[in-house]
Every structure is written in structure tokens, then in C-alpha cells.
Amino acid sequence: MATSSTNASRASSKISSMRRFLVALIVGMLAACSSVPLPPADEPPRNAPGGAAPVADESGPLPPAIVQGKSRWQPVRFRDLPGFDEDALHDAWNAWLKSCERPAPAFVPLCPQIRRLSIASADEQRAWMRERLQPYRVEPLQGSPAGAEGLLTGYYEPLLDASRVPTASQSVPLYRPPASLASRRPWFTRQEIDTLPDARAALRGREIAYVADPLDAMMLQIQGSGRLRLAEADGSVRLVRMSFAGTNDQPYRSIGSWLLQQGAVRDASWPGIKAWAQQNPQRLNELLWSNPRVTFFREEPITDVDASSGPRGAQGVALTPGRSIAVDKDSIPYGTPVWLASPGPLVNLQRLVLAQDTGSAIVGAVRADYFTGGGYEAGEIAGRLKQPLRLWVLWPK
Structure with missing residues (x-):
């Protein structure tokens, strides 16, 4: 930019x-x-x-x-920021x-x-x-001593091939919000959407596009947005964005945690989950239905101006790869500059980031989801990122 x-x-x-x-x-x-x-x-x-x-x-x-909400901000010096x-x-x-x-x-x-x-x-x-801002170390209100570490995970913007109409190879739908979403809270679960006639009827005609892999569709829903290389009915192909438009208000359940609880895997990263699914196709629905939450989308065009930017986060502004994080908004307000430190075997991060998004799994004072960008390589990092975390907010004096 x-x-x-x-x-x-x-x-x-x-x-x-x-x-x-x-x-x-x-x-x-x-x-x-x-x-x-x-x-x-x-x-x-x-x-x-x-x-x-x-x-x-x-x-x-x-x-x-x-x-601040669920957190305590403890004042420090700038020299304390690693x-x-x-x-x-x-x-x-x-x-x-x-x-x-x-x-x-x-x-x-x-x-x-x-x-x-x-x-x-x-x-x-x-x-x-240094002149205009005061750094504060972010700590939980209860239970953890000063300097206690939190958790950093990653998220990204998937890029998937898709079709405007169902085909033999692309038949998994991505939906707009159903018209009855506001009148029924919570709405049908993932399993009910797949099995109940009433739920399927409510979504008929709400399909935006179709992808090949139900796990890829779930990943798009977990990330909250993504890009589609979309084949239109007239044979043309264009790039569009699937942006978050709501959920069924069901609780989010990690399918990786479900596999660990089952003793099915030791590697609950996204590559590990996909490897298990390929080896156990007869249990795929059981895996998918363990997460009852479904995300609905709206389609947005991608222009040359915003082609290098990410989707809009909860703050309402486009995310910047490597510099935007999702936070618990009750601990850190949107738009706050944050100093992030996370040493780890995957990436070693000490940098300025902006709190511009949130997520259903991002709960707690010292908790952040790091936006890695879009595409395969960003997905590889995001799928494996799970590291200790320290945060400092930079607040106007």
C-alpha cells in the first residue's frame, strides 16, 4: 500500500x-x-x-x-520490548x-x-x-504471574479452485446466509444441514460456488474468508473473495482436538488432519460433524488495488500479511498497535502488529492469531503455528 x-x-x-x-x-x-x-x-x-x-x-x-476487560495492562519501558x-x-x-x-x-x-x-x-x-505512546504488558486478570506466556496461532486466506455450478469433481457448496438465520438462533448444526430436509431446503438456492474437498470447505469456514479461482458457467475464470457473512451460532469445536481425543493422530496440524482423512474416508463425516459451527459467506470482487491485501477483519479494514493479528476484543480494542514476541521453532517473531480482527477461538488476554497471508505457503505456516506468546499494547499517553 x-x-x-x-x-x-x-x-x-x-x-x-x-x-x-x-x-x-x-x-x-x-x-x-x-x-x-x-x-x-x-x-x-x-x-x-x-x-x-x-x-x-x-x-x-x-x-x-x-x-481492560479481561486483561490488565502493566506499564513498562520501551527498552523492555524485545x-x-x-x-x-x-x-x-x-x-x-x-x-x-x-x-x-x-x-x-x-x-x-x-x-x-x-x-x-x-x-x-x-x-x-516513544514520544507519543506508552507500552503496557498485557496480562490476564486472574491466575497468571507477570510475564506469563500466552498462545500464538496462525490463520490465512485460502485459495481454492471452485465452480459456479456443481460438477462431478466439485460438489461441496459454499453458502450465503439463509433467509431464516435471524429467526432461529442457534441455527441448524453442520450434521443437521447435511441430513435434515428442513435445513437443506432452507439453503436451497443460497449456494455461491462449489469446491472439491469438504475439508477445504471447512478450512475456508474456520479461516472466515478466502479466495476462489472460480470457473463460471460460460467457461470464463475469475478471482473472487469469499468474505465472512455470519455463522449458525453453534459452538466452534476443533477437529484437530477431536482427533487427539480419539487417539487417532499425534500431529493435529492441518496437514496431519488431511493425511488422516485420506486414510480414513469412512470416518470423514464423523470428523466434520464434530465441529457443529458453519460459516456463511458473501462474494466480493477482487480489484487490482486490493489484490495484495487480505480480507477485511473485524475492525472493518483490510488485513496486512505478517502485520495483522486477531485478538480477544474484550482485552485489546481493535486498531491498537501491539508489540508481539513469540520465539519458536517455526518462526521467531519480534515485531509491531495491529489488532484488526477476532475469532471464535481467540479468547483470553495473551492470545493472538497471526495473519500469514494468502495461498499455499501461508497456509503451511498458519497450519503449524502454535508458539508461546507475549504481548504489549502501545497506548496514547
């Missing part, structure tokens, strides 16, 4: 040696080339892009802890710009400065964060 202009960048470099006029020239030039209004005169950006910004003094007293000085912030800043499309109230005053800082260096962005 490009947010800087070539002219502004070149002009910034030309005036870097004019130290005594630096702040005045940069602020004036950005006002001329940006449609974003400047902050009031009595609250200028404290670290405008284009020059070396001073590091904020971290020797003062810390603010009190904050209770890897804070090493993160390349460009992609994270792009994700932050997207959050500023629908900002949380606490961040509304900061968004004009966040937009202007998109052309700044990572060091200048870090200096501004």
Missing part, C-alpha cells in the same frame, strides 16, 4: 543538511502535498519526518496499570494506516501524524512512538 510521494521524498532528502530550518520546511512542504490536515498549531508533530529525532526520556515515573530497535516498520506502518481508516477513539488525534510519518525512516517512526 503506497502512501508516500516521490516528490516529497526527494525534497526531504535535499533539505536534510539545512538543520536550522528542518522542522519548518518539512511541515510546510507536507501541508502542500498532502490532503491530510495538519494538527492544530498548539500541537505540532513532535518528531516530523526528515531529520534525526531525539529519543524520548524514559526515566520518569510510569503511569498506573489499566484494567527487538524494538530492530524491527523494519514499513509494512507495520502500512497496516497502521489502514487502521486509521476506522480508528479507535483514542487514536483519532494521532492518525494525521501517523499518515505523515509514512515517509519517515524506521528510526524516526520509533522516536515518535
